[in-house]
Amino acid sequence: MSTSRTSPHLNVDINGIFAGGQIGYKVYRDFYFAGGFRRLAFKYDVTLGKFPQFERKPGVWDPLAGVLWNRQLSRKWTAKIDVQGGGFGAGADVEFSAVGTADWQFAKHFGLAFGYGVLHVSLTDYNKLGNFNVSQTLNGPEFGFGIYF
Numbered sequence: 001m002s003t004s005r006t007s008p009h010l011n012v013d014i015n016g017i018f019a020g021g022q023i024g025y026k027v028y029r030d031f032y033f034a035g036g037f038r039r040l041a042f043k044y045d046v047t048l049g050k051f052p053q054f055e056r057k058p059g060v061w062d063p064l065a066g067v068l069w070n071r072q073l074s075r076k077w078t079a080k081i082d083v084q085g086g087g088f089g090a091g092a093d094v095e096f097s098a099v100g101t102a103d104w105q106f107a108k109h110f111g112l113a114f115g116y117g118v119l120h121v122s123l124t125d126y127n128k129l130g131n132f133n134v135s136q137t138l139n140g141p142e143f144g145f146g147i148y149f
Contacts, residue, residue: 008048008049009047009048009049010046010047010048010049011045011046011047012044012045012046012047013044013045014042014043014044015042015043015044016040016041016042016043017039017040017041017042017043017059018038018039018040019038019039020036020037020038020039020064021036021037022034022035022036022037022064022066022084023035023036024068030069030070030071031067031068031069032067032068032069032070033065033066033067033068034064034065034066034067034068034082034084035063035064035065035066036063036064036084037061037062037063037064038061038062038064038084038086038095039059039060039061039062040059040060040062040091040092040095040121040123041057041058041059041060042057042058042059042134043055043056043057044056044057044132044134056125056132058123058125058132058134060087060091060092060123061090061091062086062087062088062090062091062092062095063086063087063088063090063091064084064085064086064095065084065085065086066082066083066084066085067082067083068080068081068082068083069081069082076104076105076106076111077102077103077104077105078102078103078105079100079101079102079103080099080100080101080102080103080115081098081099081100082097082098082099082100082101083097083098084096084097084098085097087121087122087123091123092121092122092123093122093123093124094120094121094122095119095120095121095122096118096119096120096121097117097118097119097120098117098118099115099116099117099118099142100115100116100117101113101114101115101142101144102114102115103146105146105148108148109147109148109149110145110146110147110148111145111146111148112143112144112145112146113142113143113144113145113146114141114142114143115141115142115143116139116140116141116142117139117140117142118137118138118139119136119137119138119139120135120136120137120138121134121135121136122134122135122136123135
């Protein structure tokens with residue numbers, strides 16, 4: 001993501017790293033309790049007027065806890081809703097995500113995923129220049145390719 005403004009001169013560039021994993025335990029029919037982790041890192045460069053460029057790359061490993069609903073609709077179609085919360089001050093201050101997908105397994109080990117997701121993260125980067133707060137909410141469609149075992 002990048003933005004700039006000419007009056008006063010402001011330029012902000014942000015690059016993000018996003019990865020994670022989870023495991024679950026079936027508690028009732030199609031419902032699972034899930035736990036895992038998520039890696040979030042943001043590299044940002046900020047230039048304001050004649051001030052020196054400010055560059056940081058805070059990153060956190062967040063513990064996650066949540067609920068997963070996973071239903072086999074037919075031989076080729078599966079529906080999933082995954083809701084997770086995390087951070088708990090161990091990494092990010094607050095983190096929340098909700099994702100709904102429909103998976104179509106068109107071959108024995110291959111498929112496509114279609115869905116929609118929301119991610120909210122709020123974190124504080126403490127450094128010698130002061131605190132830099134990042135609060136971001138992202139949402140939108142998802143499309144993926146899967147390898148199934």
